[in-house]
Amino acid sequence: MSRDTSRTDKGAQAYADLAEVIREIEEKYIGPERGMNTSAERSAGRYLLANALQHGFQCWFDSDPTRPMFQRWLGVKKKLLGDNPDAVYYGAIVDPAGTFRIRGNVHGACYTSFSVETGAQEGHISKGVISTLNDTEFDIAADGSYELIASPEPQPRNWLRLEPNAGSITTRHYWEWSRNVAADPTFEVPLWIEPVEDPGPAAPMDDDAIAAGIQRVINFIRGLTIDFPDLPPEVMPSWVSNVVNEFDNSAYEESNAEIGYAAVDNAYLQARYELRPDQALVMRGRFPRCRFANVVIWNHRLQTPPYRYRDVSINRNQIQYERDGSFKIVIAHRDPGVPNWIDTAGQETGMIFWRFLMPEEPAPPIIAEVVDVDTLSE
Secondary structure, eight states: OOOOOSSOOHHHHHHHHHHHHHHHHHHHTSSGGGTOOSHHHHHHHHHHHHHHHHHIIIIITTOOTTSOOOEEOOBTTBOOSSOOTTEEEEEEEOOTTOOEEEEEEOTTOSEEEEEEEESOOTTOOOOEEEEEEETTSSOOOTTSEEEEEEESSOOSSSEEEOOTTEEEEEEEEEOOOSSOGGGOTTOOOOEEEEESSOOOOOOOOOHHHHHHHHHHHHHHHHHHTTTSOOOOGGGSOTTBOSSTTOOOTTOOOOOOTTSTTOOTTEEEEEEEEEOOTTEEEEEEEOOOSOSEEEEEEEOTTSOOOOOSSSOSEEETTTOOOOTTSOEEEEEESSOOSSSSEEEOTTOSEEEEEEEEESOSSOOOOOEEEEEEGGGTTO
């Protein structure tokens, strides 16, 4: 059977464009221009690209904003944008002019929230938060169930506001368990979204739809790589320390609403670590009164090391506290022989990220000190 060569399918050209963008990312992103000077750093860049491709095809390729659905975003096999082993995230691509009913259950989470992202349309990543609702702001039944309405028109209760530049809804579900909830790939939160007015069944994806879907994937992978801003220190959020192995404890009150995929209810602290194989970073402090707190390490592409069989984060329920109620947490490349070890998986440089959710008071300072790892168990 001969192939019709009278025209070139748009889908074929879109796949060719995708291949060209991947080549461009390899040439312009994975290299010294973005601080990837070693084989390990370049591997991290390619790992990010692989995860971005996975997410692009899962969530953006055949997205239908008039018929949205929540999909679990991150886990042990897909890490993007600062993943958190103690959280399960979902996202839904929505039509900003539509009206949608969201049903769910808190499912034992210590925190549940919904955020409407601005600019997250056609595969582009979020540029900030339009509106948000957490579980103190909507009605929850005795069995943990709830119902919300996402729409441009105000609703009397349980309303999640949509605006013309809204593109997606992100959900956050946190647990302070002794095991990391995200390490279980089968764990799911009961969560549904549907249009209030039935749009009818969708048509099969034709050539135009395939091409448009591939373009959304291209937009997404470019947004996380070539087009991802490489911000100088002076324009970073104030909670990001400019000093290696040290936190700036002066800035917890800054709003996160202008940061894509950020949680406005969280107070953050971030610093870069650099440790030789024989060194450890000891962090001392106390937790503020808050709904949830943890610390996690990432590589410089905002991805956790493999955490299914190692501890790359620690929450309040996992910590062994000092007698006075304070904590001492150790980041090291090998077991230091003391409690509260965060395992770098051999990554000599990376990022440390603290979350304090809905704090009721300023967080006490976190004091960090680099020591010889062998001195800790003496």
